[in-house]
Amino acid sequence: MRTQVLRLGRSRFVRYALVSLGALALDMGSFLALLALAVPATPAAVLGYGAGILAHWLASSRMIFADRLAARGAGRLRQQSGFLVSALVGLGVTGLTVWLCGLAGWDPRLSKLLAVVLSFQLTWLLRKHVVFRPISRAI
Numbered sequence: 587m588r589t590q591v592l593r594l595g596r597s598r599f600v601r602y603a604l605v606s607l608g609a610l611a612l613d614m615g616s617f618l619a620l621l622a623l624a625v626p627a628t629p630a631a632v633l634g635y636g637a638g639i640l641a642h643w644l645a646s647s648r649m650i651f652a653d654r655l656a657a658r659g660a661g662r663l664r665q666q667s668g669f670l671v672s673a674l675v676g677l678g679v680t681g682l683t684v685w686l687c688g689l690a691g692w693d694p695r696l697s698k699l700l701a702v703v704l705s706f707q708l709t710w711l712l713r714k715h716v717v718f719r720p721i722s723r724a725i
Contacts (some may be wrong), residue, residue, distance in 0.1 A: 598650055598714070605645040606706055609638035617698060627694035631684040631701065632677060639673040651718035668717035675712065676705035 617634030621627065643666070647655050656662045680701040687697030 599710070601650045602646070602710060602713075605642060605650060606710075608645065609642040610702060612641055613638035613702075614698070618695075621694065627688055627697070628681055628685050631694070631698055632681050634698075635673075635677050635680045635705070639670075639677075642673070643669050646713065646718075651713070654718040654720055665717055669713065672709050672712040672717055676709040679705045679708060 613634040615634075616637040617630050620630035620633060625633070646669070647665075656665050680698075683701035683704055684694065684697040687700060688694065
């Protein structure tokens with residue numbers, strides 16, 4: 587049992603999921619606080635997502651993909667730019683999902699939860715296979 591727990595802790599996906607939960611806590615906390623301040627749902631969702639982006643980069647580059655982090659300079663800037671692009675893709679998915687669900691009359695919290703699932707899957711794939719691909723295969 588302990589070996590299985592240790593193996594899970596070494597899993598890049600599990601670590602990514604845990605870091606994502608932390609960024610999500612920041613995201614959702616911001617989202618709910620903004621809703622309480624009467625900010626409309628779509629901008630609140632976008633701002634909340636944005637708040638988690640920086641936290642996620644810091645943790646991802648140090649705790650998940652440290653072995654794939656490019657050296658300072660052009661390679662690192664490329665990764666940071668790629669991370670930002672993947673975050674903006676996730677942000678677009680978040681905003682679009684909340685907006686479409688709002689048009690359908692969904693509760694904003696349920697809309698945000700659906701957006702989280704969709705955005706998580708897409709950004710994980712982009713970051714694992716594009717942004718932080720093994721350095722030996724990096725362009």
